[in-house]
Amino acid sequence: MARTTTVAALSGTGQLVYGCDYNPEQWDRSVWDEDVRLMKEAGVNLVAVNIFGWAEIEPEQGTFRFDDLDAVMDLLAANGIGVNLGTGTSSTPAWLTTAHPEILPRTADGTARWPGGRQAFCPSSPIYRERALALVEQVSTRYGHHPALRLWHVSNELGCHNSLCYCDVSADSFRGWLRTRYGTLDALNAAWGTAFWSQRYSAWEQILPPRLTLSATNPTQTLDFNRFSSDELLAHYRAEEAVLRRTSDAPVTTNFMVAAHIRNQDYWTWAPHMDVIANDHYVDHRLEAPLAELAFTADATRGLAQGRPWLLMEHSTGAVNWQPRNIAKGPGEMLRTSLTHLARGADGLCFFQWRASLQGSEKFHSAMVPHAGTDSQTWRDVVDLGSSLGRLGELAGTTVHADVALVFSWEAWWAHDQESHPSGDVRYIEQVHAAYRALWEAGLTVDVVAPGADLSGYKLAVVPHLYLIRDEDADRISAFVRAGGSAFVTFFSGIVDENERVRPGGYPGAFRDLLGIRSEEFFPLHPAHPLTLDNGSPASLWSESLHLTTAEAVLRYATGHHAGAPAVTRNRAGAGEAWYASTVLDGGVLKDLLLRAAVAAGVRLPEAQSGLECVTRRGNGHDYVFLINHSTEDRKHRVRGMELLTAEAVADVVVVPAGAVRVVRTDTTESALPHTDGSPQGRKDAGHDRH
Template identity: 45%
Template sequence: MGLTRVPGLLFGGDYNPEQWPEEVWAEDVALMVEAGVNMATVAVFSWSRLEPRRGEYDFGWLDRVLDLLHANGIAADLATATATPPPWLVREHPEVMPVTADGVRLEFGSRQGYCPSSPVFKEHVVRLATTMAERYKDHPALALWHIGNEYADHTLECFCPESAAHFRRWLARRYDGVEGLNAAWGTSCWGQHYTDLAQVEPPRTAPGPVNPAQVLDWRRFCSDALLELFEAEKAVLRAVTPGVKVTTNFMSILHGLDYWKWAAAEDLVSDDAYPDPADPASHVAVALSYDLMRSLKRQPWLLLESAPSAVSWREVNAPKPPGMMRLHSLQALAHGSDGVMFFQWRQAKYGPEKFHSALLPHGGTETRVWKETLALGADLGRLAEVAGAHSPAEVALVLDWDSWWGLEAPESMPSNRLKLKELLLAWYAPLHARGIAVDLAPPGRDLSEYKLVIAPNLYMAGPELTAYEGELVVGPFSGVVDESDRVRDGGAPGPLRDLLGVSVEEWWPLPDGTAQETSLGTARTWAEWVRPEGATPLAHYRGGDLDGLPAVTRKGRATYLSCLLDDVTPVLDDVLTRAGVTGVEVPAGVEAVRRGGYLFLLNHTNEAVRVALPYPGTDLLTQTGMHGEVELAARDAIVLKEIR
């Protein structure tokens, strides 16, 4: 079975019929059929329309929408409508609204306004989800349940008394009493010793820097608190509709939520992705996030939101030029998505997203975007056989949310210039340029299937990587602290010390505008004073206070970089050769991705290029045979099925 009961690739988008007169609905669905749409996401922000007053429901309009969709062969990704509470709930219970770290309770008037720990909000959420599940459990349009929407987009945390009590309950489960917490948080520093858990509060605004261990646990708690909300709804849906899969839409590589934990709670992973058309390198960063989505459950996933053209929330909302909607859609498929969904179907007339593009624009069916919508639907029909295909990767990047939260603590670090997404991209970009498939993995996963594992940073590294027997690369500032943010005995790299054969004597963060040369290139952000303990230097620092000291070392199968090089290519080329990993040779700006028996070649440049095919095959998009060297037009693509 695929992602849902709908065969082939999913195509459609968010449909908000409540924003339009009912006489428009028939036109909408007729145009969906014309475009090849087979799924619509409905009711995401509809709570106030479905339950206009406490306990009084109006499902008639949604019944008619679902009936209309089903009658035209269109399935529903049906939301439980709990993404935003209705005004009556907020006015009856103002305590459901979130409170900032400064003690300000936020007001109603946007979306996602709720305290994740509010028992009142949770009670009403579960009640609505139960009512929705009971009403639509047998509706033939129902193909997927959609809980919430973009968790942690607007509301990641709340600092109200209810959240504080929830935090204390979470801490009580994590630690063996108050003394366990004192030991973990190091409260003997700055006179913070607690004698009762009741004295603990969230890390609200304080006179000076807040205990980083407390902030770390708060980050963990906030992710878990929102996950509890999700799981409360999922339990209802699972009980009433056990055969219908459940998802919630992720937001690519999001700092606030531990997606390894969240994905384990989902039936399928879905993502919202909005690469910036004005950024010529945005396709690389979004490819990294797509590879994360595929890696979270190690199976196909679903692009649940993307933009046909411009978005509405950047300072400058550049449109996608002709061909880019198609190209970006094919890129998602290449990286494992079993469909392409958009926000939204019909462009809104009012509200904060009225200038956000849609498959059906303000200008109607005579527009460029609508014509591209029709063409994309036809392309997805030709690619239906790609659904479910999967290719194993030989390279893995290690991503650990605890390390990320600790690394980017707001205060007390040697440098606040170390950003985990940038560290990941520094390695991912040259792998991507070589057409080498990459998985992402948590440090505790069995990594034995990979020939090469790269950990750009593991600030909070444990001993997990020591069991890996393949080619390993570890980046700087790794193995520094334990799971409670306490510095490791003996210093970095802590439990990786014997594996890497080095010890770090001193951090050497580089001030803005300065650089440290090495024999393999330039570092501008970070360096370290390293002492070899069995490792062989592969590169040395040149000039400055670190002159002559090791910059890159190797012991056995493990390479350690003590600095952030502008270009990691020399190190990467070496370890790829050692690991026996090869990619697909393509011109700059062309992306090559294998998915099962299909090779996607995507030209992200504005010029035509010549590409040498690695084998003869059939382009599924044009149904033509190809071999040798072919021309790939600007923003065009080939999906090559190998001839066997």
């Protein structure tokens, strides 16, 4: 298991981390001294080095050349800048793939993916593993006690491109994984439902990955292949980690990719093996609400860290290079997006990358030192952010507290988004984001938790679209409600167990009794033809033939062939209550219903203002109130204390200029935010903090 360390320790001073990816191999040595001088000017205290260094260090098999990396490590150490040292294994060198083309990954249609990009290897390849671990042994032996070393960085964004490999080596490894999971073929056949379509297996050698077929594939086979593939990459991480542990005492991690477009690693299973939880995140302009998604990923990363501070290992000063439209950040946006991560639990902010590349596929990706150089707004913003982190140093080690939990599952994502489901218009992550966005717009701070997490410290659990859930995890949510908590469940939840087997007796399966309802049938809707609810709002993409058993109807369908039937319900269950939404609700309606559920649960509601993001960190005997103004107008917020960015005392109200950020240290550990019970009368407390 992972060892305990803190993100702040990586700064070398116990303060907040400010850093970047540094690729000196792309530059002449004459640039290095200038790089370090500018790093010190910006306040950089941690840089990631040797992330893609394999071909530089080992230009041919068994021949190692460390002169350049030695010089870089020594230069950084001499200037008090720590190193997040990559093992260098994230991309194979040309000599390896030329000598052993069998290590190249294959897609579901059997075709190979060739060198020339990155991650050109099969995660199951013993040849790749052997050569990668030989490299790690060399790097860790040489630098395991170097004065610059503060953190080991295993590979890089494991599985970003090669998480699913369908080659024969992967097939053999998959069969070994299945033997361990099921023990016998009879157990596997039962779990996979192979009585369907004459798929029964009589020998392990008959089993393959879910390669491209003429029809739909077996959904449990596909789900297990996702599980196997996540475990296989984790196994590689742990193999590199084991080498590092033998030769060095420095903490070990890798950079996760908790983001809307990355789904192939189950990070709930990875997190316990990390000394520090680290994540990469880039604002995604392909989404309807990129800022809400940014907040979601930050909260999810904090969930992986079990509430402890975490490290943002990569984000961007401006545009990226891999979206259809790579939009640069506007005035103040870099500060706002960076401090959103800080507000939501990060103790370190790092960028990809230090100096913008002149060649390669990422040459138009933004950097701390852009192509325009230091006579640029980007560089001035970089220096300003470093100064801001210096003024916020006392936040290191403080944590975020929430009364609301949102249950999120990578397994459910894998299972839900397969083919042959009631509607291809409904995607798991979109429904998760819709629920989170409603909570975000309501100003509620949310902990993102795994199915089966302990919910006893929360007042409200939001369970969006949790198609797959184990019986014991569903029972835990039910027990939470019956003990006095509240749950808000959205449609297509609780439908199948961990083997993709439908729970009979009516939907929503595992949550039917808790919710006091029974649904006979799903009725997906065409995007262009929504229904109407009895409050006049639209019901889109999905509807159900829903019957009440012990629940009451909160909203009903007003149109369609089940007009008058319940659409949103509420049920008393033990000492708590459980809500159910059987359709895609208008965002405003969903927000209002979640606020009603929160108030009934005793959640303290902040005084939300449009465009003003408000999050509180707590520790050192203080609350630290982050106020991030995404709007084009000034906002006022009632709070008392010291504003840390401007060093100004706040007597009662702080003004947050348009596009600006304010961080107020309050005088007590009681929340300085005004709260409301949601009623027209105003500001009555609706409950107390669970802490």
